[in-house]
Amino acid sequence: MRTLFLLFSLLATNTLFAQTGVLKGRVLANNLPLSYASVNVKGTGKGASTNTKGYFEIKNIPAGTYGITITSIGYEAETLSITISADNPVVHDISLKEKPSKLNEVVVTGVSRATQLRSNPVPITVMSKKEIEQHVNNNIIDAVIKGVPGVSAVTTGPNISKPFIRGLGYNRVLTLYDGIRQEGQQWGDEHGIEIDQYGIGRAEVVKGPASLTYGSDALAGVINLIPYIPNGDDGKLNGDVIADYHTNNGMVGTSVGLSYKKNNWKYAFRATAKTAHDYQNKIDGFVYNTGYREFNLSGIARVDKSWGYSQIGATLYDNRQEIPDGSRDSLSRRFTKQTYEAGQDDIKSRPIVSGDELSSYRIAPLHQRIQHYRLYTSNSFKTGDGSVNTSLGFQQSIRREYNHPTVPEQAGLYVVLNTINYDVRYNLPAFGGVETTIGVNGIYQTNRSKAATDFPIPDYNLFDAGSFLFAKKSFGRIDVSGGIRYDNRHISWNNFYVGADAQTGFGKQALLPDTAGANLQFPSFKHTYQGISGSLGLTYNLSDRLLLKANIARGYRAPNITEIGSNGLDPGAHIVYLGNRSFNPEFSLQQDIGFIAYLPDMDIVAEAFNNNIDNYIYQAKVNDADGNPVIIVPGNSTYQYQQSKARLYGAELTLNLHPQSIKWLALDNSIAWVTGINKNQQLIARYGNAAKYLPFIPPLHIRSALKLNLPSTYGLFTKLNARLEADSYANQNHFYALDNTETYTKGYTLFNAGLGFTIKPAKAATCFYEFFIQADNIFDTAYQANLNRLKYFEYYQASPNGHTGIYNMGRNISFKAILHF
Template sequence: MVIHLRLVLLVLFLFANSNVLWAQYLEIAGVILDKQTNQPIAFGTVAVKGHPHGTTTESKGRFSLKLTEQAFNSVLIASCIGYRSDTLKLMREKKFYTLKLEPVKSHLNEVVVTGVSRATLARENPIPVVGVSTKKIEQAAESNIVDVLVKSVPGLNAVKTGPNISKPFIRGLGYNRVLTLYDGIRQEGQQWGDEHGIEVDAYHIVRAEVVKGPSSLIYGSDALAGVVGLIPAGVADSGLRGKYFGEYQSNNGLIGNGMRLTYRSGRWSYVAAASYRIARNYTNQIDGRVYNTGFREMNALGTVKYSSAKGYSSLNLTLYNNLQGIPDGSRDSLARRFTYQVAEGAADDVTKRPIVPENILNSYQLSPLHQHIQHYRVYTKNQYSIGAGDIDFSVAFQQNIRREYNHPTQPDQAGMYVRLNTVNYAFNYNVPLFNNTMLSTGINGMYQDNKSKDATDFPIPDYRLFDAGAYAFLKWSYERWTVGGGLRYDQRFLRGKDFYTATDPVTGFSRRVAGNINNAYLQFPTIDQQFNGVSLSLGTTYKVSEQLSLKANIARGYRAPSITEYASNGLDPGAHIVYLGNRSFEPEFSLQEDLGGEFSNQYVSASLSVFNNNITNYIYLTQLTDASGNSITDAQGNKTYQYQQSRAQLYGLEATLSIIPEGMAGFSFDNAFTINYGFNRSVRYKGAGIQGEFLPLIPPFRLLSSIQQEFKLKQGWVNSFKFKAEADFNGAQNRFLALNNTETATAGYTLIDLSAGAEIRYTRQHCLQLMLQVNNIFDTPYQSHLNRLKYFEYYSQSPNGRTGIYNMGRNICLKAVLPF
């Protein structure tokens, strides 16, 4: 398999650099400056409207682009979050361009390319898209990249299982309904699991784009709720450059270090990066230190890129290795101190487990019962022009290995051990512009092979999956109007053989066996299933004025059931859940309407987006109970959940408001408000309220408000410094799925964060960034409604009246970013 993959990559690389049929380029250069200070703007985005050509500015604000002759009929767009975008008409005889951007706090004009492969402004895109800049990501002090985005993107939430595991939810939908892209390649790593995080290195993500709403048109199944696009670092400057990242977080003693080196000479450029993060158990006022929430994470990546007058090809490699603790919530019934498992099966009495010693609670030592996740990825990306059009294509291979250790008597024996191989492929052709119209067509999909290895628990069967989809997307612009829409057809083939298990007489554990063994149990019968679906989208944007744009979009999304929803039948030891699937499930289809508007002037920027989403064959989890209404559990207290299917409706809104008072340079008052409602529209639950009418995992309304003051200095060694105060108000969630004790109500809470940062100039070209941030400064005890640890409880009552595990308490974060 590996040899074949190497041959494919080599052939693609050679083909991409052939000299046949490719259009020639003309090179331009330029610089982006701050209009008020005349200082260069680093990490700004430069693109040609309606074309795939784009780049970012280097540390001195400079950029260069190779353009086809057809691009000179368009305009050059320069943008950066915190500045008003600017455009210049491209002229064939002009080779150098200077663009000056006016500082504002608007987030509305970020150039985005997600979903269309051509540069466009977010305010001109009918589909709601939010960009998160390099500066925002580097200055954030959160535990992982998803938490960074949650602070910046209204409508994006995270289901959390401790500090380092955050699964993105968009407008109340998550898991296999949110597609995560890494450099345009879909992330595949057993994302069906509650406690399965995203296997990426946060230090080297330089930009992100979040698409809110069905994106199946471009990406196929699993983009029903939207897309989180993570864009890794590339090469901006010539010569050898580097960047060091260092951070410390007081609550769980997180220590992180990362290094990135880039080099560009002529047509070749290279990126090499690595990072290491380690953390112990986190703490809060109610639980003290939460046992088994530490982790050790290592990452590495490398890129080789060849650019010529015809386009570019890149070969990329990423390595991810994480030892991740997962708590089970067991503790002493009186003192509420955490305990740990020492026996197996019926011999394990949860109420009599020994208490975790203080030296273990406070150390960086991981429990023998933990997860080990490895993710390897190699891929090639290519983009070239053919005549006045262009193509881009990619091929990727990913391997995800997940071991979950849950046997204290045999700590080296994995409870779950699965290996997932994925080959992704994508080809897109952008037709030459005609009559103000852009047409993109393409095919993409994946092949997967999943196998259980030496394990004792088997929540999902072995399977093979093949996905294929073809689409066409059309976008027309004229004067104030932009209209876009498209159509796609997908097919998915799912195959699997009979899977037998039996009890090992020596260990007492379950193991995989052949079908002819005595007492063999057919845990997973043969799978031979095909799913298909049609996706479509139609939307428009009307530019009322330079300050105001109005949007409308309607989209139909498609999603095939995940392997757990369709065929699960066993314990996921890391999630502490016994999953039961349903082989009669049909694909999900959503029909979502979006209406919105965006306004921005020198002092105010605001946006409003309203959505309504109706889903047929909606799949969700409910807890199973016995005749007395008690949870069905195994000897270790692991609860049983079964997937159900019904009609559902979700609706809500997102609104933002940023104010920059006249005469108060560097000051801003920023607000983001979101509200979501989710209903099970089955006739069976009509009017049932919390006993079935509400969907699970719907976030409560949220208001995020902040005031910020930044001072920019023209002289001295301090380039700038800023202060920020932020209030994160989350309402109570009383619309929850109480049926069969699946969920409980969640109280509202407010978190106050304070931060300060400075840019210290230590050379004429480089500034050291220093950040100090205090999260939850008042050490407020709280449980997020999307916190899975809230339900890790073995007792019906508690001496302090508190049940489940609480979120992290006060956390002091120090971070440094040193470019060189």
Template sequence: MKGILLLVLLIPIVVFSQSQQRTITGSVKDLATKQPVGYCSLIQQNANNGTVSNGKGNFKIDFAPNENNVVLVLQALGYEADTLQINSDQDHYTVLLKPRSVKLEEIVVTGTTRAALLRENPVSITLVAAKQIERAAAGNIIDVLVKNVPGLKAVKTGPNISKPFIHGLGYNRVLTLYDGVRQEGQQYGDEHGIEVDDYNIEKAEVIKGPASVLYGSDAIAGVISLFPHIPKQEDGSLHGKFTSEYQTNNNLTGDGMQLDYAGKHFLFALNGSYRMARNYRNPVDGRVYLTNFNVKNFSALAGYKSEKGYTHLNVTLYDNRQGIPDGSRDSLSRKFTKQVFEGDADDIVDRPIVSHKALGSYKVPDLSQHIQHYRAYLRSFYKIGNSNIDILLGGQQNIRREYTHPTAPKQAGMYMRLQTLNYGIRYNAPEFFHIETAIGINGMIQSNKNRDATDFPIPDYNLYDGGIYLYAKWKQNKWSISGGVRYDLRYVRWNDFYVGKNPATGFAKQLNSHSPNAELQFAAYEKLFYGISGSIGATFQATKNISLKANIGRAYRAPNLTEIGSNGLDPGAHIIYLGNRNFNPEFSLQEDLGIHLKFDEVSGGISLFNNNIQNYIYMSMAADASGNPVVDAQGNRTYQYLQSKAQLYGAEFWMAIRPQNLKGFCWDYSISIVYGFNRRKSFKRKGPEGEYLPLIPPKMLNSSISQEILPKSKYLVGLVPKFEIEYAATQNRYLGLNGTETATPSYILFNIGLTTQIKYKETKNVELVFKADNLFDRAYQSHLSRLKYFEYYTQTPNGRSGIYNMGRNFVVKMIVPF
């Protein structure tokens, strides 16, 4: 640790001792019209250095005078990506970009230690650009990514809670990063969403495959990296963006404001948003009680930059009040009911029906969850000669309250405070013999504390996590080979945890060991988990238009706290969890093969994966001696965690057709398939009775057709009508053991949309998005919807069980830059 601190202190000395710099200027123009191309990004290859052209197409970028073989990669929406070789005797350039409708060869930074072209990375990475996010209409940012990334799905608990799943794996197997900081907000929970501002995500990158080498535990299935807005226009002026939307199904209203400033050295940004929604509707259930919510966000950024690098200080505040659906209904009318009594006095059959006024209200009921997430972090990146260093230090606090007592609405059923310190440092060494090398350490220190609550799903605990890694990439001619190795340690401990009845309230409370009637709920625990991760992959540029990819990776994941420590009710999930303190870490070995095609009129790709997991941890419903689910008085089911060998394999195919003789026409098409098997010998050939893994998405097909129209109008810049189809096949491969899951019928959804841009300033356009999702109001249930299983009766008058997904939804969205 002393060595790290010394290195941090030496960075400013090294940086400022090299005062000389070389400045390159130039302009970016359209090859056909010679008009300026504004807001084109220019990224220096093999270095985290770049800039963006201003509204008039002009740019400026600095780098050290002793840097040789400098190449800039240019990318702009609607143009073919290009490169610019910097000559030693030329400091000003004019770059002409070729207009193009084919998808760009985007630059990605998440999957590697330095900026790299997408086609060079052996791991499957999908980038979702700002325009794709802005033009999407969905309940949250994860749902936006699901619509744009084949192979990415989400387990949902209503429209505002979506947990990402990659290749059939989710929860703590998919690591979510916010600006490089790992998201820590009790991800184990079914009803725990991602605590970010949906209006402040500028782009996202999705790694599909093991990424433990760079990120350690919890990246066994992949990584979702979310990037907030960073000011780029270095003109010393105030800029901003106003976003507003309305969705008819749940009457969602959302507004977001963004303000930023960037000069030569200093930059600032402020962001705020507010979203609220009523209960959503579908043709079977009407309005679904306890799915309304309101979310508030605020963030601030202050930064300093020079020719050698930058330092950013970021602060984010998140506040979410959300209903906790339980599926309680009247047995005959199927109308939703609400809990008004507790314990033995609470008879599910006699609960009162929720009023029409309450169903249509924006007011979140007393029985709800309140999540607050605070984040502050410092990021620094500086060049040291031909090398560079990246440093991250941050802290976050997640406060989760779940109010589940109707007779005492201010008494939290669950109340936990999770505090996390994140750290990381990476050194990218100078390139030698075409080899890029990086070495780094990262990890976290974590503490969880139960507060004034009545239910305790997990104990108070302390966690210490860290890993060291070495990563290298060799590139020459048509070959690019990359890989690395990592060693991780995670130490978890907690003390004896006692609970007992509070005589004043009648509820349970945490007690010390000497208190009368104290019962031991969590016995003391202490364990050190460790694991080695590694990967090696290659990309071969067979032709200018065809890339072949192969990768093999070993990933590691330590069990999360609910898997090893849970022993009680999680009131928000309406599940009693039973963990196993003898679990070992998961280790996966995944092989990936892929081919990437990019022609003038057609681009596409095929990827295959096979993943074998040792010590796979999964949930199975507990049953009594008669095989019936174990359920308490309030209808909460009991799930136990088990461990076994598992195998997942599947494929993805995507294609984009943009004929040059049909300018502006686009047809996107994708298919994703995942199979998951429990390889325990006793389950062999048992099918749904144990052989299949839970939460495996069915075969999915997504297709969209759009046509860009350029009207000859002074103010109407463009129109893009769009038609979409979403098809999910029947899922008969489910974990039916003890009623854990049931089969899910197929369904097909039709969506239409229209995006238009209206000029209101010379370089500013107002963007309007109109969308109709589930156009024909289809009644369906997603296999990954938790609400499908919120049912108290074995038989129903209409023959339908559980809660259905959202019905027809019209969306209007407006984005105004200024």
């Protein structure tokens, strides 16, 4: 009997294995092979990507009839019904049609659920991984700036870029990583975005208030950076290796990404390391203390089932970023370094920095160290015709700024920020053609100072909760969407005392009951901010290629911690911040109108906006009654936050030419313009035009790029592409000049060029290489961007060479190679 049972089991097993088949074929577009297209067998979790010649193969498919879906960015999806036989492989050649435009692309940012770009009335721009890679940069925000008109950044050296959208930045721009809001002390000028630039596969940018679905801190818009997961055959390890080198600051970047999928599970992992010495330009030479060293780790695991999906992810970021201060020898203009503490330091007697230090990869004693850890999960559960989406995340940001030259291991600033993110939303079944979503989301946050000597902000607790309702419906050619939201943010802190360390003489936090002789730097505070925001917009589909969009939105933002609570030195920014705890929340009313045309030979996107803000908060330098700068801490500027009404208005125009008769040629053009008006009438009446405009407003920006893309194969080389671009910024005459907070900025034009190609070894089945060569600022133009904080790092009233402040990076040639396997 046992023998018969074993025989029966073997026969059953062989029969089971025999009932599987193979699907293979080729995907074409315009009669040419289409590489990296995705082919998926519905209901099995099996799929594959086409190779560089358009071929694919999917094995071990149980016999039966299935829906086969073939997708590729820029092409219309194709679904076929195919019967899989166990006897013979099923071979299919499939042709995809190009989409008439990008309008059918699906976006997930700024909406309640995934939706087509064409039906969303809010201005959204999408950058693909290919577009990101073609702009070799020192950080991910710089790549977004080059690809999205209307986005700019406040910079502090090449590795610190804080995004601004249409003239609004800091906590008004919400940065997301895979849908989870990024929390890492966004209030600081020198606090960058703590995200691995090599690990991003897609960027979605919302231009305009997105408070409806994200709450406070999305007054200006959202940048959602979505991680890249290499796609490949089931049961095979796939990945990429990236090597990147920049000549100007010697930046060396390496990154390894791995992915694996089996049945319904996907796994991805990435490790990145970057290091750079000081950057250089022809006015300043090497700019002392602008080097950095950065490490990143990230991992994602995801399972897709019939009930929905579940994903868990984790990231680790560790960056040592040098802190420039701009001190120089008054005659030679060579950079000097601080060697004594503030009380004994003499700016005129500082030693000159040696050439070896300027070109060294060793991190200088004066630097900041930022560590950011994140663990999060995102889930979707089907509930009949509806679904429930949830996300939960924990982040910890540890920031230390070392500014004591005699005791380099002593941090001047040492803060630990812990944040819990939560989001729950229910997508109701469609009723009467109306898709409705209700949800609640927010954060719980604590910030604590550790063993520091400077305390710009108090230790605080923050709880933020908001609920919203969002709905959309189509009426023939018209798509309408909108909703309403209520937010509640509670922030509080206890009395915070600062005394003096008897041994070192540095400041230190004094804890109750031992506060004798200490100063009450932050009296206790407790307040609740509330706000109602909403949005209503429509899209009118003139045709498949022509759209009109209009949207009106009320945005809301609670004041951030520095605006209401700051009272001390931020060592890395060299700024003493003074807040005002009586500030009210900001409320904006913005109108957007847009025209979009994706024609056979050209793309036209024209967008205009008008934004009126109540209780707008901005930082301004403080002068005394005699017009001299107020100096609270020697060698550092003093800024006090102000609040008034404001208006911002402007437009973006994109005109991309891609004639069908010359498919390998394209000419992309964009222009972005914004004006920020300070509507504090009392201030303007007293000081005139000096106070007329808002600070941190970018000038008129024009970009033109001539692109060549050759689809044919030339021996080992394929996908040859080249780019020549002109990047122009006009003079910035409209700036906040009161107390010399800002000064006039001269316009400039930078010329850049790039070359890219792919090499596919003849004997390699799936392995191929991509190469990018880029030259930025080809003519080594000396310039200062008006949003470059280093422009204002100057100790002297006059300069022997006529140049003050620090200039931006000079010519830089970049080389990047990517091995895909």
